[in-house]
Amino acid sequence: VGKPVDGPQFGLFVKMMREHPDIWSKVSCPERLSVSGPPALNGEQQAYRDVVPFARHLVEAFPDRVLWGTDWPHPNLKDHMPDDGLLVDFIPSIAPTAELQHKLLVDNPNRLYWS
Numbered sequence: 001v002g003k004p005v006d007g008p009q010f011g012l013f014v015k016m017m018r019e020h021p022d023i024w025s026k027v028s029c030p031e032r033l034s035v036s037g038p039p040a041l042n043g044e045q046q047a048y049r050d051v052v053p054f055a056r057h058l059v060e061a062f063p064d065r066v067l068w069g070t071d072w073p074h075p076n077l078k079d080h081m082p083d084d085g086l087l088v089d090f091i092p093s094i095a096p097t098a099e100l101q102h103k104l105l106v107d108n109p110n111r112l113y114w115s
Contacts, residue, residue, distance in 0.1 A: 001033045001034060001035050001050050001051055001054060002035045005053040005054050005057055010054060010057075014057070014058075014061065017058070017061070017062055017065070018061075021065075023065070024065045024066065024067060024108075024112060025058050025062065025065065025066050025067070026066070026067045026068070026069065027055040027058050027059055027066050027067070027068055027094055027104070028067075028068045028069045028070065028071055028087075029071045030047070030048035030051040030055070030087070030090060031048065031071075031074070031077065031080070031082045031087070032071075032077070033048075033051050033054075034047075034048040034050055034051050035050055036049075036050045037050075039079075039080045039082060040082040040083045040086035040087055040090070041080060041082065041083055041086075042083075043083075043086070044083075044086060045086075045089070047082070047086055047087075047090065048090065049093075052090075052093050052094055055094040056093070056094045056095075056096070059094050059095045059100055059104060060100070063100055063103050063104075064103060064107075064108060064111075065108070066103075066104055066108060067104070067108055067109055067112065068091065068094075068095075068104050068105060070084045070087050070088070072084055091104070091105070
C-alpha cells in the first residue's frame, strides 16, 4: 500500500491474478495493510482509506475471485484492535454495487468453499 496502485509492484500481483485464473484474493485486513490509517476506532468513518484503491481494483477486475472477512479475532495484531463494525462499513467503498457486494460476501465464498 506504500506504493501506487498503478505502480509496477501491484501490477505484478494483478498480472499474476490475470495469468492464473485459479488464484483468488482476499481483500480484507486493511488494519494490517494501511500505511496512513486512521484506524477503525471510536466511530472513525474514513479508516484505512489508503487501502481502498487496491482492494477496489481487485474487486472490479476479478469480481468472481475475491473474498472478504473481518479477520476476527485479529491474531498477532499489536498496535490496535479495530472495530469490526467499522470494518463491515468499509465494504461499500471496495465493492460499490450490490452485485459486487453479493459476489464478495455470498457467491464467491459459497463457490470456493462449498461447491
